[in-house]
Amino acid sequence: MIIQESMLVQSQREIAHNIFEMKLQGKLVQEIQAPGQFIHIRVSEAFDMLLRRPISIASIDQENDEITIIYRAEGDGTRSLSKRNEGDRVDVLGPLGNGFPVEETNAGEVAYLIGGGIGVPPLYELSKQLTAKGVTCVHILGFQSENVVFYEEEFKALGETHIVTVDGTNGTEGFVTTVMQNLSEQFATYYSCGPQPMLKAVQEMYANKKGYLSFEERMGCGVGACFACVCQTTERAEANYIKVCSDGPVFPAGVIAI
Amino acid sequence: MNRLSVELPGLHLKNPIMPASGCFGFGQEYGKMYDLSLLGAIMIKATTLEPRLGNPTPRVAETPSGMLNAIGLQNPGLAGVMENELPWLEQFDVPIIANVAGTETADYVEVAKVISTAPNVQALELNISCPNVKEGGITFGTDPLIAEELTAAVKAVSKVPVYVKLSPNVTDVKEIALAVERGGADGITMINTLLGMRLDEKTGKPIIANVTGGLSGPAVKPVALKMIYEVSQTVDIPIIGMGGIMNVQDVIDFLSAGASAVAVGTANFVNPFVCPTIIEELPGKLDELGVEHISELVGRSYRS
């Protein structure tokens, strides 16, 4: 069920340049079904910044009613969010959307988790759940530069982790595909979240593999009512737009035209 | 006595609050969050004769205290709405106002003829003011003669009262209001969105793929109030007002300006529970204002 709740800020810290990690506590944590689902945050009490901001759930702690989000303070709204402190309350709508299907990979199999920039956060909870189930996770995480790399140690603690930076200041120089070229294709499933050009490259490289991609689009309602966040499917038939917010954001590879 | 009840052509409303067209889909999403029978009515998303895919994305952008949208009337088409959307809404005790759109008069007439036969559709809202579609849409709403003729053509086939939705993107909204009244409109709904644009700070290019979009939200409220104030003193048919309503005080303002009921659009995106919240808060507000029935507030801005 979707809940609107005033969630309690448990902590907030800058974990890389302009990248913030925020822990939020509230009842809606119990409603979360899968990694990759997101929340819709109201960044201002006033109506100056009107629309909510979609942010993925990076980690779930159902025992303590707590979630972690990781976001980049880039525009007015996320910058304002980064000013909230422990003890403040944040108006959250969620959980929204359909997440990554953990059940699509069996214990003993290998999964590739490929993330780019601010698309990396939802892969963290995904990796925790897959690993807990006995799946071997290989992480390929791409960033612009060393100063915006985050959660390197957290991912390493879960499994093999390759860091790639565009300028080569951490790990391999290049894009996630630079690393993927040298990796074996002996894996069962891939899961990916990041900028569209990256998703496209990943999908093309693993065209014969079972994969799941998480998409982004500007949103109005976040719940499927306004048709702002549609994207086109590969079947170019009538009514071939589907909604990122309620049909996605995660779709099986090949469904969305990229 | 129900202090919030409103009687309008074709509509017996438990209260004057309804979600605005295009901001509530066909109800299914918000229906999972609360009981839709609480609402005064529901204005469903625009229905066109054939299914429409709408415009490319990005379709929305935020602006100071508002938003731009260029959805482009995406909808499953008349048959889809008749088969899959309206019957689902029958489980709720709430009148439906069907928003009718088209590219030419014949489209409007055909949609109106069929959709007005649905058992729960109790009024039509003619969308002659959508700024986001190339043909039709706005041209119907900016030319008085075309607006009048279209209204008359739809009135001739509709089984239920017809409300016409006015565009604020005109020089004199009163002129169009009088034209649709002459055409036989039973009521007016206003305002639709104001045309606007926003540029990306880095690239200088428009954010909305359609280049321009319709502005809605609190930023448009003063414009809506002014237009409703003028039109309600010009025509004899009732007005359902909208444009930037976010809370109970905004509702009071719209009624004072001359609206008999109101629709809440963009606010649903900010707070999905905004409609039931306003409905709950209205009686307290009436007490505060010292009025027994909500109808006493209508047009008090100009009544002596």
Ligand SMILES: Cc1cc2nc3c(=O)[nH]c(=O)nc-3n(C[C@H](O)[C@H](O)[C@H](O)COP(=O)(O)OP(=O)(O)OC[C@H]3O[C@@H](n4cnc5c(N)ncnc54)[C@H](O)[C@@H]3O)c2cc1C
């Ligand atoms: C399903 C989903 C999950 C996301 N998860 C994360 C995450 O975990 N961490 C993170 O840092 N970012 C995430 N994003 C992107 C994030 O929503 C935007 O960066 C953020 O909304 C920008 O807001 P702002 O106030 O900083 O920017 P502004 O430019 O001030 O925002 C203005 C408007 O544009 C919208 N907007 C701007 N950029 C985007 C964008 N890239 N996607 C969608 N809407 C946008 C805003 O929501 C707002 O309505 C996600 C986006 C989606 C759709």
Ligand SMILES: Cc1cc2nc3c(=O)[nH]c(=O)nc-3n(C[C@H](O)[C@H](O)[C@H](O)COP(=O)(O)O)c2cc1C
């Ligand atoms: C995303 C979006 C979609 C809309 N779609 C329609 C539509 O299909 N038909 C219509 O008549 N008006 C449509 N509108 C206009 C609203 O019904 C309303 O007139 C306008 O948004 C002003 O009210 P508000 O400021 O409360 O949103 C749409 C508005 C928005 C924001």
Ligand code: FES
């Ligand atoms: S954001 Fe409204 S339908 Fe997806």
